[in-house]
Amino acid sequence: MSKFITVAAAQLGPxxxxxxxxxxxxxxxxxxxxxxxxxxxxxxxxELALTTSFPRWYHEDLDExxxxxxxxxxxxxxxxxxxxxxxxxxxxxxGYAEIAYEPDNAGVTRKRRFNTSAIIAPTGEMILKYxxxxxxxxxxxxxxxxxxxxxxxxxxxGNLGFPxxxxxVGKDVSVNMGMMICNDRRWPEAWRVLGLQQVELxxxxxxxxxxxxxxxxxxxxxxxxxxxxxxxxxxxxxxxxFAVAVAKAGTEDGHxxxxxxxxxxxxxxxxxxATSWDDELIVADCNLDMCKLGRSTIFNFALHRRVEAxxxxxxxxxxxxxxxxxxx
Ligand code: CDT
Numbered sequence: 404m405s406k407f408i409t410v411a412a413a414q415l416g417p418x419x420x421x422x423x424x425x426x427x428x429x430x431x432x433x434x435x436x437x438x439x440x441x442x443x444x445x446x447x448x449x450e451l452a453l454t455t456s457f458p459r460w461y462h463e464d465l466d467e468x469x470x471x472x473x474x475x476x477x478x479x480x481x482x483x484x485x486x487x488x489x490x491x492x493x494x495x496x497x498g499y500a501e502i503a504y505e506p507d508n509a510g511v512t513r514k515r516r517f518n519t520s521a522i523i524a525p526t527g528e529m530i531l532k533y534x535x536x537x538x539x540x541x542x543x544x545x546x547x548x549x550x551x552x553x554x555x556x557x558x559x560x561g562n563l564g565f566p567x568x569x570x571x572v573g574k575d576v577s578v579n580m581g582m583m584i585c586n587d588r589r590w591p592e593a594w595r596v597l598g599l600q601q602v603e604l605x606x607x608x609x610x611x612x613x614x615x616x617x618x619x620x621x622x623x624x625x626x627x628x629x630x631x632x633x634x635x636x637x638x639x640x641x642x643x644x645f646a647v648a649v650a651k652a653g654t655e656d657g658h659x660x661x662x663x664x665x666x667x668x669x670x671x672x673x674x675x676x677a678t679s680w681d682d683e684l685i686v687a688d689c690n691l692d693m694c695k696l697g698r699s700t701i702f703n704f705a706l707h708r709r710v711e712a713x714x715x716x717x718x719x720x721x722x723x724x725x726x727x728x729x730x731x
Contacts, residue, residue, distance in 0.1 A: 406691040408572050410604070410647050411443035414664040416681035417653035418455045424480040427453045430682050432487045439491035441686045444573035449651035450498040450518070450535075450585045450608035453481065456651060457500070458553045459612075459658055461544045465516070468557055472502040472516060477527065485527045494530070494572050495523045496606035496647075498584060500557070501534070518558045520582045520608060524570070531568045533582035534561030537590055548616045550658050565593055567600035578604050578691065585609035588634045588648065591641070592716065598642030599704065603694045605638070605646040613659040628663050632673070640671030643697030645689045653680040669693045 413434040418427050431448060438446045451457070457471040476499070477485040488495050501519035506512045518535035538560060540552030567581040581597040581604075588594075588607055597605060611631060615622035635648045645668055652662030664677040666687040675685040698704075 406576050407688055408445060408576055408578060408604075408691065409441070409443045409686060409688050410445040410645070410666060411438040411441065411447070411684055411686045412647050412649040412664040412666055412675070412677065413438065413446050413448050414649055414662055414677045414679075414681075414683045414685070415449050415452060415651045416679075416683075417655040417660075418651070420455045420457075420460065420656050422455070424453045428481060428484045431484055434682060434684055435484075435487045435491050435493060435495070437684050438493065438686070441684070443493065443686055444576075445494045445496075445578075445604070445606075445647070447496040447606045447647040447649045448498060448608060449649050450520070450610045451500060452498045452608065452651065454500070455655050456610040456658075456660065458540060458557055459551050459655075461551055461553060461556075465557070469502065471557075472500040474502045476521070476529070485523070488523055489525055489527055492525045492573075494525060494570070496582065496608065496649075497521055497523060498608035516558050517561055518554065518584055519561075520584055520606070522568070522570070522580055522582065522606065530570045531566060531580065531582065532563060533566065533584070534563050535584040535587065536561045536565070536593065537586045539586040545616075547619075549620055550612055550614055550616050552612070552616065565596040565600075567597055567602045576691070580604050580606065583607040585611065588631070588638065591638065594638035594642050598644065598702070601694075601698070602642065602644045603691050604689070605644055607635070607646055607648045608651075609648065610651045610660055613661050624661070628661055631661075631663065632665060635665060635667050636671040636673065639667045639669055640697070641702060643669045643694045643702050645669060645691075645694070650677070652677075669697050 462468040498520045501517045521532045522530040538554045540554040542555040572578045581602040614620045649664045650662045662680045665673050666675045674687040677683045
């Protein structure tokens with residue numbers, strides 16, 4: 404018998420700086436309801452789904468930014484979201500900014516900040532937590548930029564690796580689920596670590612500005628979208644998994660982010676794509692048995708991987724120039 408699940412990408416339109424969690428949650432609950440009526444068992448929301456994409460705003464004192472972070476979930480502001488998750492019997496990916504009091508590498512317990520996502524069970528329990536590993540942007544205010552991207556200021560590098568969990572989804576199916584957050588999708592290493600754990604469903608939220616300020620704001624819009632989709636489609640194909648990749652889209656306080664949320668199958672094909680830059684639900688039926696083909700043939704890792712040739716992947720961070728020819 405085939406293993407089918409129905410998944411939904413719950414794209415969110417813009418959340419303005421002045422809008423609190425009650426606005427976001429008030430828009431997320433109807434999306435959950437629509438997902439339920441369309442037969443979905445899994446719903447994926449974007450990165451930092453409860454607030455505006457706040458790393459574009461500079462706070463000199465980090466503690467002044469605490470209002471953007473969650474110290475507990477559920478909280479009074481998110482309780483109704485968790486109730487809806489329970490009411491509609493859904494498994495949900497939620498991206499949020501997290502403050503945790505926990506030991507650092509030196510063993511000192513202190514206030515730590517992460518860009519986090521969680522898979523929440525229909526009971527409201529947290530099935531799995533992930534903290535973003537690939538933090539883009541910069542740590543200090545950059546006057547030359549039209550848009551700041553201060554993730555390196557507000558967040559520490561995630562310390563949970565790329566975990567995968569097998570958990571029930573709906574009534575009769577268990578699914579190997581893993582997570583990424585935004586910039587992670589551009590890194591094949593992240594996909595492969597998930598693939599090595601036989602991930603079947605990658606859930607991924609993003610907030611991607613339409614302007615590439617690393618390139619003084621210039622990069623054709625279609626290329627911004629192309630690179631996002633290329634990365635996700637390649638990741639799914641090369642690791643024989645599905646992905647639900649979900650944007651926060653539209654113009655937040657004058658700053659544009661592209662949408663194009665997609666659901667991708669293990670062949671790398673786009674099964675569904677959002678067409679607005681607003682709140683929008685897209686749904687796809689996924690036959691998890693499709694993951695078996697790639698995993699047992701061209702990407703049979705046990706048979707074909709050659710780790711002895713990959714040492715540079717984990718021993719080296721930056722690239723090195725090759726030797727010039729002739730070498731004598
Ligand atoms: N949120 C996030 O990770 N966005 C990055 C672009 C940041 S531009 C400095 C992304 O890869 O989409």
